[in-house]
Amino acid sequence: MHNGMKNNLDSLYFQEHPFFEKCPHCDAALMENAKYCGQCGNSMNHPAETSPLNGSDMHTQKTPWQLISRAIGLWVVLLSINGVLGLIGHAIDLSSPYYDLGAEILSAFLILAVFSDSGIVITPLIRNWGFKGLGSFIGIIAGLLFMYIFMWLYFKLALSIGIEQISYLSDFKKHHWPLWSAFVLLCLFPGIFEELAFRGFIMTSLEKVGSPREALVIQAAMFSILHMLPTIFISHFVMGMVLGVIRQRSRSLYPGMFFHIAWNAIVLLEEIWI
Amino acid sequence: LARVGPRWTAATQPTAAKQITRQEAAMPWTCPDCKSNNSDELKQCFCGYPNSEKNDTTEKSLKTCPSCHEQMPAEDKFCSFCGKTAVVLTEKEKKKIRKASKWILAISIMFIFFGTILGFVQKSTADKAIRNLAQYEESDIWETPINGKKYTVGELRAQIDREVILVFGTNYFLAAIMFGLYLYSRKAPFPAMVTALCVYLAVIVLNSIIDPATIIQGIIIKIIFISALIAGIKTSLVARGLTPTQLNA
Numbered sequence: 001m002h003n004g005m006k007n008n009l010d011s012l013y014f015q016e017h018p019f020f021e022k023c024p025h026c027d028a029a030l031m032e033n034a035k036y037c038g039q040c041g042n043s044m045n046h047p048a049e050t051s052p053l054n055g056s057d058m059h060t061q062k063t064p065w066q067l068i069s070r071a072i073g074l075w076v077v078l079l080s081i082n083g084v085l086g087l088i089g090h091a092i093d094l095s096s097p098y099y100d101l102g103a104e105i106l107s108a109f110l111i112l113a114v115f116s117d118s119g120i121v122i123t124p125l126i127r128n129w130g131f132k133g134l135g136s137f138i139g140i141i142a143g144l145l146f147m148y149i150f151m152w153l154y155f156k157l158a159l160s161i162g163i164e165q166i167s168y169l170s171d172f173k174k175h176h177w178p179l180w181s182a183f184v185l186l187c188l189f190p191g192i193f194e195e196l197a198f199r200g201f202i203m204t205s206l207e208k209v210g211s212p213r214e215a216l217v218i219q220a221a222m223f224s225i226l227h228m229l230p231t232i233f234i235s236h237f238v239m240g241m242v243l244g245v246i247r248q249r250s251r252s253l254y255p256g257m258f259f260h261i262a263w264n265a266i267v268l269l270e271e272i273w274i
Numbered sequence: 275l276a277r278v279g280p281r282w283t284a285a286t287q288p289t290a291a292k293q294i295t296r297q298e299a300a301m302p303w304t305c306p307d308c309k310s311n312n313s314d315e316l317k318q319c320f321c322g323y324p325n326s327e328k329n330d331t332t333e334k335s336l337k338t339c340p341s342c343h344e345q346m347p348a349e350d351k352f353c354s355f356c357g358k359t360a361v362v363l364t365e366k367e368k369k370k371i372r373k374a375s376k377w378i379l380a381i382s383i384m385f386i387f388f389g390t391i392l393g394f395v396q397k398s399t400a401d402k403a404i405r406n407l408a409q410y411e412e413s414d415i416w417e418t419p420i421n422g423k424k425y426t427v428g429e430l431r432a433q434i435d436r437e438v439i440l441v442f443g444t445n446y447f448l449a450a451i452m453f454g455l456y457l458y459s460r461k462a463p464f465p466a467m468v469t470a471l472c473v474y475l476a477v478i479v480l481n482s483i484i485d486p487a488t489i490i491q492g493i494i495i496k497i498i499f500i501s502a503l504i505a506g507i508k509t510s511l512v513a514r515g516l517t518p519t520q521l522n523a
Contacts, residue, residue, distance in 0.1 A: 036355070038347060038352055038353070039352070041351065041359070043357060064511050064518050065508065075472065076475065079475060080479070083482060087483060089483075090483060090484075162436060162439070209516070210514075213357065214462065214464055214465045217469075218468050221465075221469040225469075225473055228480055230447055
């Protein structure tokens with residue numbers, strides 16, 4: 001093995017605990033050998049190179065209830081898009097890719113509208129590139145592998161009690177839409193905008209009220225519930241947790257977006273080939 | 275991915291494979307008393323630290339973490355060793371939270387109650403449908419297409435049986451989730467209350483997609499449950515030491 005590569009892998013697994021005297025998130029002074037920040041509760045095991053969510057940003061001029069209601073508000077807006085489109089579909093029985101197109105464009109538009117009006121700053125997450133050399137790629141591939149094995153087991157179990165997997169491509173095939181449109185509408189759009197909404201907006205505003213762990217759990221739960229199928233609550237909760245951990249460790253949205261798009265593409269490719 | 279290439283090569287160079295040592299990570303030393311930045315070497319500050327009077331009484335300003343029993347500064351909100359919140363609730367606050375989380379239990383019981391009723395209603399209609407099908411053979415084809423597809427009678431029977439199980443299963447599953455959230459809310463009220471509110475809202479929307487008439491059915495109960503959960507979120511914030519409608523420092 002190449003020497004440099006070996007060093008790099010060593011540094012991945014045997015890295016000494018980095019020593020911080022100030023929390024990279026909120027600038028509070030830390031206790032000696034602290035594993036977590038005493039003021040904001042963030043973990044010091046995976047400290048950031050830079051500190052995107054720094055002190056000035058922690059204390060926004062928003063009350064806790066304003067922050068929570070904005071997070072839940074965005075979620076309710078996304079839920080009501082599903083609800084309204086579902087009601088329309090109920091009335092005129094439409095099962096066409098135009099449904100996906102409408103839902104994606106509407107939710108993208110509303111997410112951006114709520115963002116611009118919320119006063120919750122996520123620019124540090126967008127400015128930070130997030131990928132750090134080989135480590136992040138090994139992490140993402142390991143994460144995808146873990147999710148693949150987990151989902152395979154989950155849906156095998158679900159099939160054994162009689163819950164069938166949904167076909168994502170059937171509507172696209174039925175209406176003769178090209179394959180790339182399915183990839184744009186089912187991978188690219190959700191990948192970008194769900195990350196912006198859940199790991200960006202909702203998680204950031206909840207982190208300012210609760211501890212980072214609570215924010216992680218809540219956004220994962222919201223993410224899974226929004227998919228509106230009780231059978232996939234658990235699987236998507238795990239997915240939301242994985243994406244949330246990626247966002248917490250990288251302090252950026254891009255690795256999560258990459259992971260999300262890659263995962264959705266894997267699901268579609270599996271449906272095409274198998 | 276254009277920016278990744280050069281980083282990758284740089285990272286694989288022997289010299290570039292850095293470890294984050296203390297010196298590299300060293301930011302200016304921060305005085306624990308007045309939080310101003312000073313030189314790292316001296317560990318002294320113009321405010322008098324470490325010789326100030328404040329530090330003679332360090333033992334008084336410590337408290338014990340309720341989760342892992344480590345010592346920690348009294349003003350910290352989270353434990354530096356286990357990362358859990360260090361707020362110790364009074365009996366009154368505990369009681370308030372227990373009261374709020376009982377609403378989640380109430381929703382769980384409601385799901386079981388209505389799930390059982392709906393399940394048996396579904397079962398009686400299913401039995402009727404099976405009786406109507408009794409005169410046909412398994413392999414006969416039912417002439418009226420359902421969702422644009424023709425089924426054999428055997429397939430229809432299986433589907434009818436499955437729908438009964440689906441009604442029972444979905445309601446009991448949601449009740450189980452709510453019961454789990456109730457147990458979780460006694461440990462961590464804030465995330466449990468928010469999640470319970472989201473699950474309840476999603477169930478309302480899901481029901482109204484399946485049957486639009488359910489939007490108005492029991493609307494008073496729905497409003498009561500939603501406002502109780504919102505009040506529960508606010509209670510859990512108060513217990514956290516936050517005032518929901520005031521800016522925190």
